[in-house]
Amino acid sequence: MIRVENLVRQFGDFAAVDRISFEVGAGEIFAFLGPNGAGKTTTIKMLTTLLRPTAGAIEIDGLDVARDPHEVRRRFGIVFQDPSLDGDMTAYENMELHGVFYHVPRKVRAERTERLLRLFELWERRNDLVKMFSGGMKRRLEIARGLLHTPKILFLDEPTLGLDPQTRNQLWTHVKHLNQAEGVTVFLTTHYMDEADRVAQRIAIIDHGKIVALGSPQELKQQTGKESLEEAFLALTGSTIRDETANVSRDRLKTMAKLWENRR
Amino acid sequence: MSAIYILWLRELRRYARSRAQVVASLGQPLLYLLALGFGLGPVFQRAGEGSYVQFVAPGVIAMTVLFSSVLSGMGLLWDRQFGFLKETLVAPVPRIQVMLGRTLGGATVACIQGLLVAVVAFVAGFRVVDLRTLPLALLFMGLIAALFSAMGTAIGSAIENIQSFQLTMNFLVMPVFFLSGALFPLDHLPRVLSVITRIDPLAYGVDGLRIALIGRAAFGLALDGAVLVAVALALLGTGSYLFSKIEV
Ligand SMILES: Nc1ncnc2c1ncn2[C@@H]1O[C@H](COP(=O)(O)OP(=O)(O)OP(=O)(O)O)[C@@H](O)[C@H]1O
């Protein structure tokens, strides 16, 4: 369903994604795990036509993403890591706009909107402006919106970020159901290893823009000789915090330059 | 419902909800109309040009439409900042439709603003010379709105940060306004200025509005209409192209 070959994305000299290759089969739940700044979101943005790759090829449902972005966009749904709602519209209007964008027929749209808003406990607040929502409510609306149409592939970039355990449970139950009942392929990222262990059939671990391991949760544990996926993850990616090396140093330079200016 | 329609509706809903902003954005045109209209009125009259309020009202209406449409076109920058842009860019909607929906929405809002200012001008003593040409005035407002909404979207697609926005306002939109003849007659200008005003698309909009509202012409209806349509189409094309190249 997804085929990625030698994919590279550079920002200046810095390679955020550095020649990665992998395949995701139809109907599979695939987890893409890695420390902060590893290149997960950058990869998802390339897969979903938001960023052009510096090099390499992506195929989605047999289509070349570079050559046929519009057709590719019909095939997937996405829940972004960063906010993507319109704060000046109500929750219901955000759902409505999404439904129109994805050609969901009016009746189905109304039914599903109600079902999803109820599922994520937003129905009572449907006519409130989104900018008045709490962080968790916004997050829940992002997810509800992402599930409004039934795509062939669902990209979930840290969908459970900032959500309470109840909602997380709801979400994964729903995603598993979509996967089993409708055969939706799922590509997800998360920092909660237990979630990946619970839902994913296969896992790729990415670090510094490179894939360092790929296999079922069981295989990753065996490969590293660890009991849990969390331990396996740490064994593969190390336990030091290597948060976005490139940018940290750039920020530091800026800070120093400022200090220097202030002194003079 | 189509994507163009829902994006158009979005602009209108946002407009309807920002009442404070609507009132605030009418302050500036009002100031121009009243301060200049009554302040420069006597001088203008003595120079044998007639009533300045009559003369400047079409210019101030054009100004309102100009600012409002550029602003809404550049709302793109805010959508980028707040993340909503991503939602429109991954959707299976041709980007030209997204661009059209936004532009038409922005243009509609700009026309409403222009009409509000026209009402205020009426209260201040402005009178349309021939009511039968009113639809023509609406048409020119629409053309100005479409042209500058498209320009706003094009600029919003090309620049990434909100700081550049101020730059654009100061070095593009303000000159476009001041050199359009919105505030002064275009005849008897120094040669250089006269050439510059002729490459300012708003000059043709102001002229068209003036012909329709007070029957006073500098270029003529046909030329005004032709230039506005041509420039608007060119900017729509450029805007769609730049919009289709956006990465987030
Ligand atoms: N537009 C950009 N310009 C410059 N650098 C960027 C840009 N986008 C991402 N990066 C850099 O690319 C690297 C990978 O970022 P990415 O967002 O893909 O990480 P991630 O794996 O999703 O991390 P997280 O778990 O924190 O979400 C980071 O070092 C980031 O700073």
Ligand SMILES: [Mg+2]
């Ligand atoms: Mg990320």
